[in-house]
Amino acid sequence: xxxxxxxxxxxxxxxxxxxxxxxxxxxxxxxxxxxxxxxxxxxxxxxxxxxxxxxxxxxxxxxxxxxxxxxxxxxxxxxxxxxxxxxxxxxxxxxxxxxxxxxxxxxxxxxxxxxxxxxxxxxxxxxxxxxxxxxxxxxxxxxxxxxxxxxxxxxxxxxxxxxxxxxxxxxxxxxxxxxxxxxxxxxxxxxxxxxxxxxxxxxxxxxxxxxxxxxxxxxxxxxxxxxxxxxxxxxxxxxxxxxxxxxxxxxxxxxxxxxxxxxxxxxxxxxxxxxxxxxxxxxxxxxxxxxxxxxxxxxxxxxxxxxxxxxxxxxxxxxxxxxxxxxxxxxxxxxxxxxxxxxxxxxxxxxxxxxxxxxxxxxxxxxxxxxxxxxxxxxxxxxxxxxxxxxxxxxxxxxxxxxxxxxxxxxxxxxxxxxxxxxxxxxxxxxxxxxxxxxxxxxxxxxxxxxxxxxxxxxxxxxxxx
Amino acid sequence: xxxxxxxxxxxxxxxxxxxxxxxxxxxxxxxxxxxxxxxxxxxxxxxxxxxxxxxxxxxxxxxxxxxxxxxxxxxxxxxxxxxxxxxxxxxxxxxxxxxxxxxxxxxxxxxxxxxxxxxxxxxxxxxxxxxxxxxxxxxxxxx
Numbered sequence: 001x002x003x004x005x006x007x008x009x010x011x012x013x014x015x016x017x018x019x020x021x022x023x024x025x026x027x028x029x030x031x032x033x034x035x036x037x038x039x040x041x042x043x044x045x046x047x048x049x050x051x052x053x054x055x056x057x058x059x060x061x062x063x064x065x066x067x068x069x070x071x072x073x074x075x076x077x078x079x080x081x082x083x084x085x086x087x088x089x090x091x092x093x094x095x096x097x098x099x100x101x102x103x104x105x106x107x108x109x110x111x112x113x114x115x116x117x118x119x120x121x122x123x124x125x126x127x128x129x130x131x132x133x134x135x136x137x138x139x140x141x142x143x144x145x146x147x148x149x150x151x152x153x154x155x156x157x158x159x160x161x162x163x164x165x166x167x168x169x170x171x172x173x174x175x176x177x178x179x180x181x182x183x184x185x186x187x188x189x190x191x192x193x194x195x196x197x198x199x200x201x202x203x204x205x206x207x208x209x210x211x212x213x214x215x216x217x218x219x220x221x222x223x224x225x226x227x228x229x230x231x232x233x234x235x236x237x238x239x240x241x242x243x244x245x246x247x248x249x250x251x252x253x254x255x256x257x258x259x260x261x262x263x264x265x266x267x268x269x270x271x272x273x274x275x276x277x278x279x280x281x282x283x284x285x286x287x288x289x290x291x292x293x294x295x296x297x298x299x300x301x302x303x304x305x306x307x308x309x310x311x312x313x314x315x316x317x318x319x320x321x322x323x324x325x326x327x328x329x330x331x332x333x334x335x336x337x338x339x340x341x342x343x344x345x346x347x348x349x350x351x352x353x354x355x356x357x358x359x360x361x362x363x364x365x366x367x368x369x370x371x372x373x374x375x376x377x378x379x380x381x382x383x384x385x386x387x388x389x390x391x392x393x394x395x396x397x398x399x400x401x402x403x404x405x406x407x408x409x410x411x412x413x414x415x416x417x418x419x420x421x422x423x424x425x426x427x428x429x430x431x432x433x434x435x436x437x438x439x440x441x442x443x444x445x446x447x448x449x450x451x452x453x454x455x456x457x458x459x460x461x462x463x464x465x466x
Numbered sequence: 467x468x469x470x471x472x473x474x475x476x477x478x479x480x481x482x483x484x485x486x487x488x489x490x491x492x493x494x495x496x497x498x499x500x501x502x503x504x505x506x507x508x509x510x511x512x513x514x515x516x517x518x519x520x521x522x523x524x525x526x527x528x529x530x531x532x533x534x535x536x537x538x539x540x541x542x543x544x545x546x547x548x549x550x551x552x553x554x555x556x557x558x559x560x561x562x563x564x565x566x567x568x569x570x571x572x573x574x575x576x577x578x579x580x581x582x583x584x585x586x587x588x589x590x591x592x593x594x595x596x597x598x599x600x601x602x603x604x605x606x607x608x609x
Contacts (some may be wrong), residue, residue: 123591154494204541208545315557322590
C-alpha cells in the first residue's frame with residue numbers, strides 16, 4: 001500500500017489558479033522554501049489528494065452515494081443471505097460475490113481517481129503561435145478568422161475546433177468538459193456516479209466497472225430470489241418469508257431498480273466499444289449514416305474484435321499533466337491565464353471579469369433548474385454554457401460554421417438521435433443522466449458593458465443520456 | 467568559423483524564437499508529428515537531418531502505441547487483476563517514453579545544441595507539439 005498523507009489542496013491556491021482574473025501566484029508563495037508541485041497550480045476544476053497521486057473532479061457528484069449503495073447492498077448480502085445460501089447451496093456463492101465485489105470497488109476507484117486523459121493547456125508561446133497562424137491563414141479584415149480547422153483522417157473530413165479555455169485546437173475526439181474545465185482526450189462523458197470524466201485513459205476502467213457491477217447486481221438479485229424461494233418453502237408462504245428477511249428485501253429493491261439501468265448501460269457501452277465510438281460522438285451523431293453524406297467513423301477498424309481489443313486492451317497512454325512534477329522555483333505557472341499574453345482581439349481584464357461573473361451566474365442558475373429527464377432527443381445542442389462560449393463572444397465572431405440563430409453549430413445533432421439506450425421509466429435511470437440542462441435561447445443575455453452573443457456553441461462535456 | 471554551442475551554453479543564451487511542429491492527424495489519433503520542414507529553421511539546420519529526427523520520433527511513438535500481441539497481453543493481464551497491475555508495473559508506453567526522452571537528449575547534445583537549437587520533449591507539452599527553441603547566435607561569423 002502506498003504510504004500517502006491526505007493533503008487536500010489549499011483552497012486559496014485552487015481559487016487563485018482557477019480564477020481567471022487573478023494574478024497567477026500570490027506574492028507570498030514565491031518566498032516559500034518548499035518547491036511546489038504542478039498539481040497545486042493546476043488550472044482545471046479538479047481536486048488532488050495524496051500529493052497529486054489521486055485526482056477527482058471538483059464536483060464529485062454522487063460518488064459517495066455510489067460507494068455507499070454498493071457497500072451496503074453487498075454488506076447486507078454477505079451478512080444475511082450468504083450464511084443461509086452456504087448452508088443450503090454452496091460455499092462458492094460468497095466466494096463469487098466477494099470476487100465480484102472487490103472487482104467492482106477497484107474498478108470504480110480506478111475510474112474515479114485516474115486522470116481521464118486531460119490535455120494540459122497551451123503555454124503562452126504555443127498559444128501565440130497558433131493565434132498567429134490563424135491570423136495569417138484567415139482572409140483579411142471583414143471576415144473573422146476561422147476557429148475551426150479541417151483535416152483529413154482516413155479520407156474523412158474532420159473539423160477540429162479551437163478551445164478558448166485551453167488555447168489550442170482540440171485533437172480529434174477531444175472535448176472540453178465544462179464541469180471539470182479541461183479538454184479530455186477521447187471524451188466519452190462526465191459521469192456523476194463516478195465523479196469524474198470518462199475519457200481515453202479511464203474508459204476501460206469504467207467499462208469494467210459497469211460490466212462487473214451488472215454481474216454483481218444480477219448475482220445478488222438472483223441469490224436473493226433464491227433465498228426468498230427457499231425461505232418461503234421453509235416458512236410456509238411467501239409473506240412469512242418476506243417478514244423473516246427484511247434485509248434481503250432491501251437488497252431486492254435496490255437491485256431491482258438498478259439492474260435495468262446498469263444492464264442497459266453495459267449493453268450501450270458494449271455497442272460503443274464494438275464500433276469504436278464514444279458516447280459523445282454517438283449522441284451527436286457525428287458519424288451516423290443518416291447524415292446523408294458518405295461519412296463513416298474514421299477511427300473504426302471495421303472489425304468488432306479489433307475494435308474491442310483496441311479500446312479495452314490497447315496500450316495505456318500516460319498522464320499528460322505531470323501532476324507530481326516540481327514547479328521551477330522562480331516561475332509563475334506557465335498556463336495561459338487572463339494575465340498572460342492575450343490575442344489582440346481579446347478584450348481586457350474587465351471583460352474577463354464580466355464573463356467570470358456571468359459564468360458563476362449561469363452555473364448557479366443551472367444548478368437550480370429542473371433536472372432533465374432521460375433520453376430526450378436533440379438535447380446536445382442545449383446547455384452551451386461554458387466559459388469558453390462566453391470568451392468566444394468577447395473575442396472575434398466565429399466562422400460561418402456557426403449559426404447564431406440556431407444556437408448551435410451545424411455539426412451537432414438536432415434531429416432525434418437513434419439512441420440505443422433503452423427506455424427507462426425508473427427514478428434511478430432518471431437520476432443517472434443529468435446534468436441540469438439549461439435551455440437558453442440565443443442570444444441568451446447581455447451583461448453590463450459587453451453584449452454576449454452566442455456565436456458558437458462549444459463542444460463541451462454535457463452528460464449524455466445513458 | 468561558426469561558434470558551436472554546448473547544451474550548457476544554451477542555458478545562458480537568449481531565446482530568439484520558438485518553432486512549434488504540430489501533430490499530424492491524417493492517420494487518426496495516434497501520436498505523430500508533421501515532418502514538414504519549418505521555414506524558420508532553414509538557415510539553421512539541414513532539412514534532411516530534421517526530417518530524419520522527426521521520422522525517428524514518429525516511429526518511436528508508433529512503437530509505443532502499437533496494437534499487437536504485447537499490448538493485448540498487457541491489457542488482458544491488467545483486466546484480470548482489476549487493473550491493479552498498473553500501480554506496480556511500468557507500462558510499455560512508459561518504457562518507450564523513456565527511450566524517447568533519451569533519444570531527444572542525444573539529439574540535442576549531438577546535433578541541435580551545436581547549431582543553437584533545442585528540442586523540447588513533446589511529453590512536456592502534452593504530446594501536442596514539438597517545440598524547437600532557436601537561440602540567438604552571438605557568434606560573429608555564424609552561418
